[in-house]
Amino acid sequence: MRTYGDDCPIAVQAAGQGALALIRTGGRGTLELMAGIFSRPRALLECPGNTVVHGWIMDKQEKIDEVLISVYRAPRSYTGEEGADISCHGGTAAARAILEALRKAGFQDSLPGEFTFRAFMNGKMDLTRCESVMELVSAKTGEALGRAVRRLAGALEREIKEIRNKLLEVLSAVELYLDYPEDELDSAETAGAAEPGDFPRREAAEEVLGQLRSLAASYRREHLYQEGALAVIAGKPNAGKSSLFNALLHEDRSIVTEIPGTTRDWIEASISLDGIPLRLADTAGLREPKEDDPAEARGIEKSKELIGGADLVLYVIDGSAGIDSEDKAFIASCRKNQSPGEGLLLLLWNKADVAEPPKSIRKEYPDLTVLSAAGGTGLEELCHRMKSLLMDTPALEKEHYVSAGLGARRQKELTEKAIRVLEEALHPARREEPLDLIAPLLREAVDALGEITGEVSTGDILEIMFSRFCLGK
Numbered sequence: 001m002r003t004y005g006d007d008c009p010i011a012v013q014a015a016g017q018g019a020l021a022l023i024r025t026g027g028r029g030t031l032e033l034m035a036g037i038f039s040r041p042r043a044l045l046e047c048p049g050n051t052v053v054h055g056w057i058m059d060k061q062e063k064i065d066e067v068l069i070s071v072y073r074a075p076r077s078y079t080g081e082e083g084a085d086i087s088c089h090g091g092t093a094a095a096r097a098i099l100e101a102l103r104k105a106g107f108q109d110s111l112p113g114e115f116t117f118r119a120f121m122n123g124k125m126d127l128t129r130c131e132s133v134m135e136l137v138s139a140k141t142g143e144a145l146g147r148a149v150r151r152l153a154g155a156l157e158r159e160i161k162e163i164r165n166k167l168l169e170v171l172s173a174v175e176l177y178l179d180y181p182e183d184e185l186d187s188a189e190t191a192g193a194a195e196p197g198d199f200p201r202r203e204a205a206e207e208v209l210g211q212l213r214s215l216a217a218s219y220r221r222e223h224l225y226q227e228g229a230l231a232v233i234a235g236k237p238n239a240g241k242s243s244l245f246n247a248l249l250h251e252d253r254s255i256v257t258e259i260p261g262t263t264r265d266w267i268e269a270s271i272s273l274d275g276i277p278l279r280l281a282d283t284a285g286l287r288e289p290k291e292d293d294p295a296e297a298r299g300i301e302k303s304k305e306l307i308g309g310a311d312l313v314l315y316v317i318d319g320s321a322g323i324d325s326e327d328k329a330f331i332a333s334c335r336k337n338q339s340p341g342e343g344l345l346l347l348l349w350n351k352a353d354v355a356e357p358p359k360s361i362r363k364e365y366p367d368l369t370v371l372s373a374a375g376g377t378g379l380e381e382l383c384h385r386m387k388s389l390l391m392d393t394p395a396l397e398k399e400h401y402v403s404a405g406l407g408a409r410r411q412k413e414l415t416e417k418a419i420r421v422l423e424e425a426l427h428p429a430r431r432e433e434p435l436d437l438i439a440p441l442l443r444e445a446v447d448a449l450g451e452i453t454g455e456v457s458t459g460d461i462l463e464i465m466f467s468r469f470c471l472g473k
């Protein structure tokens with residue numbers, strides 16, 4: 001089986017549904033091999049890079065498909081190698097026949113992410129940009145796309161490199177201090193070593209630690225924009241859950257009637273909450289199911305399951321009936337089990353057009369969101385609150401000096417590693433320790449940051465990372 005790391009000619013269908021399909025090829029000898037199955041071999045071999053050649057892909061004398069070939073010459077291509085993109089007719093038959101012809105000519109099937117892997121190996125992109133390519137391909141909203149594009153343009157790479165350089169300066173000051181006794185250095189070089197045993201440029205290291213902490217915190221927000229969240233609408237029968245579901249969706253998707261127990265099977269739909277992909281679930285009303293109604297019982301079981309896995313629980317109270325003991329019991333149990341950041345509860349007083357919450361209730365539940373699903377009031381406020389809860393704002397937003405944010409778990413884990421070792425190096429208990437115990441910790445933090453961009457070699461981690469990419473990238 002082939003593995004990453006060679007430069008043999010490879011090919012893959014990169015797009016295909018619709019009028020046109022795209023087959024991407026690249027690697028050493030690509031154009032030479034392709035000329036062997038192309039109706040105008042000389043035109044292909046002699047054209048300059050970044051041009052398009054028209055002709056036919058041939059199987060000996062037989063025409064397979066009429067195509068346009070975009071030609072790239074090294075190093076001016078995505079991967080830095082010679083390459084060619086074949087635009088052929090869409091659907092599956094033409095692309096499949098061309099791929100077969102390419103295989104016969106000597107092309108290998110590309111591995112997932114192999115083009116981007118080669119781009120990295122040839123110094124075209126750092127690892128944060130490579131990862132942003134995948135984020136971009138799987139972005140579900142315009143906002144998620146915009147964030148990935150910023151990283152593709154190198155915003156995160158620059159940020160990490162800046163932080164790493166700052167830490168490298170600290171490390172070299174420490175090493176200098178180790179190599180030469182203090183009296184051999186002039187005062188500018190040792191500036192910052194406040195007391196014996198402390199290391200020079202401690203302040204700069206502390207600043208780096210602060211920057212890394214907010215960088216690590218940014219992952220939660222970026223992940224939210226990429227993966228989205230699940231909001232489950234729950235409550236007693238007839239509270240207006242389906243009405244709220246429809247109102248948030250701006251369409252009549254779920255059946256609404258005045259009969260309690262209307263929704264039995266749960267329904268899911270997706271909306272964009274200011275760019276956050278939000279999956280909304282309408283569920284069967286929570287009550288003791290009738291004994292002779294297994295369908296309702298199963299529906300209620302499913303409601304509970306969904307609530308258990310939700311990022312947000314929108315608990316709807318029927319304002320016309322008020323809060324009863326069952327509502328109170330649910331709210332109390334939800335709050336008791338709530339661990340920070342998980343299954344956050346939002347209390348909604350619905351049917352405010354008929355009944356406003358009494359003062360005593362407002363006092364007991366100061367975070368109540370008052371709305372009318374049928375009348376369409378209070379929904380904006382609800383969306384605002386959902387977003388705030390999910391983003392954990394305003395604390396997170398305020399702390400953020402970072403523009404790019406971390407887009408991948410790998411980046412977050414390495415940032416956390418750098419934080420851990422830096423915290424250890426800066427720990428007050430270590431003040432008395434000799435600097436040669438602290439220097440290796442600083443080196444470890446510098447290397448972890450280097451691994452994020454790929455400056456520090458990461459060996460087979462690269463293969464694991466790229467194998468998660470999609471084919472054709």
Ligand SMILES: Nc1nc2c(ncn2[C@@H]2O[C@H](COP(=O)(O)OP(=O)(O)OP(=O)(O)O)[C@@H](O)[C@H]2O)c(=O)[nH]1
Pocket residue numbers: 235236237238239240241242243244255256257258259260261262263264283284285286350351352353354371372373374375
């Ligand atoms: N006045 C008023 N009536 C509402 C409002 N929201 C829902 N209703 C009514 O309340 C009744 C129940 O609404 P649904 O949305 O079906 O309630 P549900 O919680 O989904 O009920 P189940 O599916 O039975 O659990 C319907 O008659 C709705 O028209 C509201 O904001 N104001």
Ligand SMILES: [Mg+2]
Pocket residue numbers: 241242243254255256262263282283
């Ligand atoms: Mg319903």
